[in-house]
Amino acid sequence: MKNGHISSSVIKRLPRYYRFLGHLKKQGVLRISSSELAEKMRLTASQIRQDLNRFGGFGQQGYGYNIELLYEQIGEILGINSDVKAIMLGVGKLGVVVAENMDFKKQGFTLVGAFDIDQNVVGKTVAGLKVNHTDCLEEFCKEHKPKAAFLCVPSSAAEELCERLVPLGIKGFWNFSHYDIKSEHPNAEVENVHFSDALMRLSYKIKNTDK
């Protein structure tokens, strides 16, 4: 929209750039041109130059891009180095796997709390945190002021939770539930992880190959 605004098409591609650059860096490659990178990533050189240039002139004419530097820059853009406090809602099987197997620091988050309504779960320790009852949400948020919520609850619970979380200052949701946060809370930032959506699209694609 306004100048300086970065389109979501560009943002969506950033983590992939970050991943490819990370690999190249690990392999000890020092520089790469937009056309070489384009070939690896199956994009056009033009698109890469356009994308990167939205954020500044990271390249150098006649040379290309310094991988180490570009990797750092993209990380910075994505906020990898920030430290956003996040809480986990729902500590069922999925919540536990997510909480214990992700290194949130690498994405710029710190998990500061975990909540569930199940008395069999409340009090247990997950990812080094004692699980609180969801009743404590208001109190906890007023004290710790988390800005992100990871929703690993059924969609029935998600609706009510979002109604509470938004006024409590939660700005962003990492949403594993099927509740459509964006349509009810258009100002919230939302990243959905809808397993079944992905599977349905895969089903479509498999059905419609070579058409």
Place this chain on the structure above:
Amino acid sequence: MKNGHISSSVIKRLPRYYRFLGHLKKQGVLRISSSELAEKMRLTASQIRQDLNRFGGFGQQGYGYNIELLYEQIGEILGINSDVKAIMLGVGKLGVVVAENMDFKKQGFTLVGAFDIDQNVVGKTVAGLKVNHTDCLEEFCKEHKPKAAFLCVPSSAAEELCERLVPLGIKGFWNFSHYDIKSEHPNAEVENVHFSDALMRLSYKIKNTDK
């Protein structure tokens, strides 16, 4: 591209339509107009009519869309009713959660096999299936001819696995690893579930709100 080709922008929206229609159906709503649905989903009525019309005239002038019917049609388009054989690669914590908590039938898949290289896991039962050693992959695929693979392995293992799976007739990948299948196997159908990508984008969005 060619006429009859459905753009991926449209495909991406289909599961969301399906979800909203499912809710409306459950609520007992019988019909809906494109403008009512647009308001609920925060889309434009135009877009909804365009999207649906790619697949046929499901609506009726002066009336709108029959919810039950449209729901069924979109399900059919997505291949919800097909029965694609799928295998799970990697039965670690994530693989187990995915295998045991998804109702694959609802997305048109049947899980017919599970594989791991860890001898502590091989032989165990997951989602009703005995876990095989990955060494048996070739034999198994020749016998059962699965068309989809669910990759819940580290990216180091994913590369080699894809090299084996593609020649074995796997057409589609549901990829939880960070290995970039598409850039090495451009003809494979791929749906990525990259947890950390979503988190990085969320980080970006939180950092750049109200800009």
Place this chain on the structure above:
DNA sequence: TAGATTGTTAATCGATTAACAATC
């Protein structure tokens, strides 16, 4: 029939690609 709402064409907007002058 009159009113409502689709299907569909045309207009607009945005994203991608191509081209090339700037410059390392």
Place this chain on the structure above:
DNA sequence: TAGATTGTTAATCGATTAACAATC
């Protein structure tokens, strides 16, 4: 310097939105 490759403008392509005639 000459060659390479960026940054950036212009051209193209595709997706979204608007408009309206068709029709239930």
